[in-house]
Amino acid sequence: MNTTPSGTIRLGTKAESLARLSSAVTKARVLPLHLVALPDWQCHRDRELDRITAQDWAGGPLIVRSSAAAEDSFSESMAGQFLSLQGLRGRDELARAIDDVFSSYGGPGPDDQVLVQPQLRDSWMSGVACSCHPSTGAPYYVVNWVESAATDAVTSGAEGKLHTWYGARYSSAARPPSAPIAGVLALLAELRALTAISALDIEFAVSDDDELILLQVRPLVVGGARIPEAQHHNALDAVAQAVAAGQQPDPEVPGRRAIYGVMPDWNPAEMIGLHPRPLALSLYRSLITDLTWAQARKRYGYRDLCGTPLLVDFAGLPYIDVRASAASLLPAGVPDAVAHKLVDHAVDTLAANPHLHDKLESQVVVSAHGLRTDTRMASLDVLDTAERSAFTDTLRALTDRLVMGDLVWRDLDQLRGLDSGPAFSGAAGVAQLVTRCVQFGTLPFAGLARAAFVATELLDDLVTEGVLQPADKAAFIASLDLVSSELRRSFATLDRDAFLKRYGHLRPGTYDILSPRYDEQPEVYFDWSAPREDVEPAPEFRLTGVQRLEIEQLIRAAGLSFGADELLEFAGSAIRGREQAKFEFTRVLSDVLVAVRQLGEQCGLDAADMSFVDIQAVTALTGNPCDDREFLCRAIEHSRERHDLGQLVSLPPLVTRPADVWSFRSQDTRPNFVTRGRAVGPVADIDAGDPPEGAIALIASADPGYDWLFARGIAGLVTAFGGVNSHMALRALETGVPAVIGVGESQFRRWTKVAGLDIDAASELVAVLT
Structure with missing residues (x-):
C-alpha cells in the first residue's frame, strides 16, 4: 500500500489511485486492474499483453481506460479529455485499444499509463459524486446518477434520465433518497478519511445485486475560499427558520401554509437569476414584487394583496411566495372560506407535482374563464357543487370585464407618462426615475401581462379544441408585429446610429448593471458588416368563416358575452401591449442603471x-x-x-418544507417546446461568448435583452428558465425558431458541454449530437 508519512493514502494517476485504495476501502469494491506504463508498452508489448490475458478476469469483455499523468491532479482534472474503449475481446483488439488510448494523449510521456479492467456488465445504476459543491466548494455532498447499465451515462450526457441530490455534508438532517445513495455518501466519507482530502470527485456504479463499485476517485478542483461548516450551517439554519415561519397561517393571506418557487408567477429565475446581486434584486422588488404586482391585479378585479410582498429571499436567493401568488389570482368576489380552499388546493397540488413550478397559472390555478374552464373546474374537488358554480360565475364575470372593458387601453395610455417630465440627476433623480418607472411603466406592464396571460389561455383553448391549428396561432402572433419583428426589420433598414437610438437601451440582463447595453458594446451584439436580410412585413391574419362560427359557438357554450372578433382584438391588444410596455419601461430602468453607475464613479x-x-x-x-x-x-x-x-x-427550485433546505433531490422539469419545427446544429453558449449564427443558442433566462439573437440567424433556442408564456417563448413562436424553454439548471449545464443538439419541437424531443 502506498501511503504518505502520515498514514493516509496518496492519490496518483487514475490507475494508481484505484490500486492503492483497492485493499483499503471497505464501503465499495474496486474492480481488478492492470496498469500499463508507456515505457513498458513501448519496450515489452507482448509481455504486457501476456500479463493481462493471463488474469482470470480477462476472459470476458475488457475496458481500456485513460490514466495519463496530466489527469486527476490537484490543479486540473482533464475529465473526459482522453479516450476510453470498452467491449474488447481478444489479444488483437486489446492491443489496438491500448495504442489508441495512448495516442489520444497527443504526445504521451514516460509517466503516462493506461488502465485495463474487466468491463462491468451487470450494473443498474451509475453516477458521479462529489464531497463538496463542484462549482463553489460549499460543504455539500452532490450526487448525479442515471438508472442505466451504461457506466458512463452521466459523464457522457448522452443517455438516461439524470437525477441529482444535494445534502449538507455536515448535517444529520440531510437524508439521502435511497439506500444506494446512502452507500455512496458513506463511501465518500471513507475516502475523505483515507486520503485526508476534503474535496473529492468519484465515479461509481451499483451492480445488479446492489454492490457498490468504485470506478474512479480524484481530487476535485474547485476555486474560491473554503467556508467553515459552522458558518454555512448558520446560513442554512436561518433559511430553514424562515421557511418554517411560512408554514403558519397568515391573517392577511388565505391558505394554511406557504411554499416557495423560483419560477412561478413573476419568475425571478428568469428575470434576475438564481443568485442576483443586491442592486438587481432590490430593483426587481421595488419595481414589481413588493407592491406593483398586487396593485395591478387589484385594478384588474383580483383579490387585494397590497401590503404582502410576492418575493422573499433566502440568503439572497429570490423565491416567489406561492400562497400569496395563488391568492392574488382569485377574483375579488370569492368568499374567504372558498379562497382558503382554493389556495390550499393550489399549494398542495404544486407541492405534489413540483414539475409544474413554471406552470402555476396555466395548470394549477384557475384565474379566468376560458373556453375549457369547465374541464379544469372538474379537478377542483375541494369545492362543493354550489361553491364551484359560484366560483365559475365569478370567473366568467371577470373575464367578460377584461375582454369587453377598457383596462387594457387605459394601461396602454398610461405608458405615455414614461416620456413626460423633466430630466433627473443625482440620487434624488434616481429615486424619481424609479417612481416614474413604477407609475407609468411596471404598473401598466403588470396589468397588461395579466391580460396577455388570459388572452394566451383563450388562444390555447382554441388550439386544444381544434378550431385553430398551432400554425394558426403562430400566424396570429406573427401578425401582431411585436417588438422583436420590429427590431429585425429595423436592423435590416436603419443605419447604425438610428438603430441604436431606438434599441440601444436594451441589455441581456435587464436588471443587471454589469450587463452592457446594446449602445455600449454594439459590436458584441450586431454585425453591421454582414449582409442584411430583408424582413417581410407582418402578415395579415384572418379567420375563415367556419373558424369564426366555431369560435362563436365555443364562446356561447362557455356563457361569455363577447364574440370572436372581440376575442381576437383583445388578445392582439393585450399581447402586443405587454411586449410594448416591457420595451418602454426597460428604457427607464436602463437609464436608472446608467445613473447608478455614474453616481458610483463620482465616488471612485x-x-x-x-x-x-x-x-x-x-x-x-x-x-x-x-x-x-x-x-x-x-x-x-x-x-x-x-x-x-x-x-x-444551494436550494431546490421549489421549497415546500424546512427539510428541503438541508437536502433535496432536483425536481423533474418538463420543458416547454415552441413551434412545430426542427433545428439541428452545434450549441452556442451565448453568455460564454460563443457566436450564435446557425447554432442552437443556449441562454440561462428568457430575458427580453436577448432579442438581438433573432437578428443573428440562430437555428434554435434553449433556455434554462422560463415558461410557455415567457418573453423568449413568444419571440420564438413569432419568428418560427424551434425552442425549448425552461429545461432546468442541471439539464442546461449538461447541454452547454455537448457538441450539438437536435431539437424536434413537434415530437417534444431533444437528442444530443456526439
Whole structure:
C-alpha cells in the first residue's frame, strides 16, 4: 500500500489511485486492474499483453481506460479529455485499444499509463459524486446518477434520465433518497478519511445485486475560499427558520401554509437569476414584487394583496411566495372560506407535482374563464357543487370585464407618462426615475401581462379544441408585429446610429448593471458588416368563416358575452401591449442603471462595486462625495459578504418544507417546446461568448435583452428558465425558431458541454449530437 508519512493514502494517476485504495476501502469494491506504463508498452508489448490475458478476469469483455499523468491532479482534472474503449475481446483488439488510448494523449510521456479492467456488465445504476459543491466548494455532498447499465451515462450526457441530490455534508438532517445513495455518501466519507482530502470527485456504479463499485476517485478542483461548516450551517439554519415561519397561517393571506418557487408567477429565475446581486434584486422588488404586482391585479378585479410582498429571499436567493401568488389570482368576489380552499388546493397540488413550478397559472390555478374552464373546474374537488358554480360565475364575470372593458387601453395610455417630465440627476433623480418607472411603466406592464396571460389561455383553448391549428396561432402572433419583428426589420433598414437610438437601451440582463447595453458594446451584439436580410412585413391574419362560427359557438357554450372578433382584438391588444410596455419601461430602468453607475464613479467606485448596493441606499446619498463614498463602501462591504455567502447556498427550485433546505433531490422539469419545427446544429453558449449564427443558442433566462439573437440567424433556442408564456417563448413562436424553454439548471449545464443538439419541437424531443 502506498501511503504518505502520515498514514493516509496518496492519490496518483487514475490507475494508481484505484490500486492503492483497492485493499483499503471497505464501503465499495474496486474492480481488478492492470496498469500499463508507456515505457513498458513501448519496450515489452507482448509481455504486457501476456500479463493481462493471463488474469482470470480477462476472459470476458475488457475496458481500456485513460490514466495519463496530466489527469486527476490537484490543479486540473482533464475529465473526459482522453479516450476510453470498452467491449474488447481478444489479444488483437486489446492491443489496438491500448495504442489508441495512448495516442489520444497527443504526445504521451514516460509517466503516462493506461488502465485495463474487466468491463462491468451487470450494473443498474451509475453516477458521479462529489464531497463538496463542484462549482463553489460549499460543504455539500452532490450526487448525479442515471438508472442505466451504461457506466458512463452521466459523464457522457448522452443517455438516461439524470437525477441529482444535494445534502449538507455536515448535517444529520440531510437524508439521502435511497439506500444506494446512502452507500455512496458513506463511501465518500471513507475516502475523505483515507486520503485526508476534503474535496473529492468519484465515479461509481451499483451492480445488479446492489454492490457498490468504485470506478474512479480524484481530487476535485474547485476555486474560491473554503467556508467553515459552522458558518454555512448558520446560513442554512436561518433559511430553514424562515421557511418554517411560512408554514403558519397568515391573517392577511388565505391558505394554511406557504411554499416557495423560483419560477412561478413573476419568475425571478428568469428575470434576475438564481443568485442576483443586491442592486438587481432590490430593483426587481421595488419595481414589481413588493407592491406593483398586487396593485395591478387589484385594478384588474383580483383579490387585494397590497401590503404582502410576492418575493422573499433566502440568503439572497429570490423565491416567489406561492400562497400569496395563488391568492392574488382569485377574483375579488370569492368568499374567504372558498379562497382558503382554493389556495390550499393550489399549494398542495404544486407541492405534489413540483414539475409544474413554471406552470402555476396555466395548470394549477384557475384565474379566468376560458373556453375549457369547465374541464379544469372538474379537478377542483375541494369545492362543493354550489361553491364551484359560484366560483365559475365569478370567473366568467371577470373575464367578460377584461375582454369587453377598457383596462387594457387605459394601461396602454398610461405608458405615455414614461416620456413626460423633466430630466433627473443625482440620487434624488434616481429615486424619481424609479417612481416614474413604477407609475407609468411596471404598473401598466403588470396589468397588461395579466391580460396577455388570459388572452394566451383563450388562444390555447382554441388550439386544444381544434378550431385553430398551432400554425394558426403562430400566424396570429406573427401578425401582431411585436417588438422583436420590429427590431429585425429595423436592423435590416436603419443605419447604425438610428438603430441604436431606438434599441440601444436594451441589455441581456435587464436588471443587471454589469450587463452592457446594446449602445455600449454594439459590436458584441450586431454585425453591421454582414449582409442584411430583408424582413417581410407582418402578415395579415384572418379567420375563415367556419373558424369564426366555431369560435362563436365555443364562446356561447362557455356563457361569455363577447364574440370572436372581440376575442381576437383583445388578445392582439393585450399581447402586443405587454411586449410594448416591457420595451418602454426597460428604457427607464436602463437609464436608472446608467445613473447608478455614474453616481458610483463620482465616488471612485465602478459598476461592479455598485452592483452590491441596494437601490434604497443609492437614493439615500447626500451628494457629498466624501460622505457618500464612506456610506457606499460600508453598504458594499456588508452586501458583498452576504452575497458571497449566498453564492454558497444551494436550494431546490421549489421549497415546500424546512427539510428541503438541508437536502433535496432536483425536481423533474418538463420543458416547454415552441413551434412545430426542427433545428439541428452545434450549441452556442451565448453568455460564454460563443457566436450564435446557425447554432442552437443556449441562454440561462428568457430575458427580453436577448432579442438581438433573432437578428443573428440562430437555428434554435434553449433556455434554462422560463415558461410557455415567457418573453423568449413568444419571440420564438413569432419568428418560427424551434425552442425549448425552461429545461432546468442541471439539464442546461449538461447541454452547454455537448457538441450539438437536435431539437424536434413537434415530437417534444431533444437528442444530443456526439
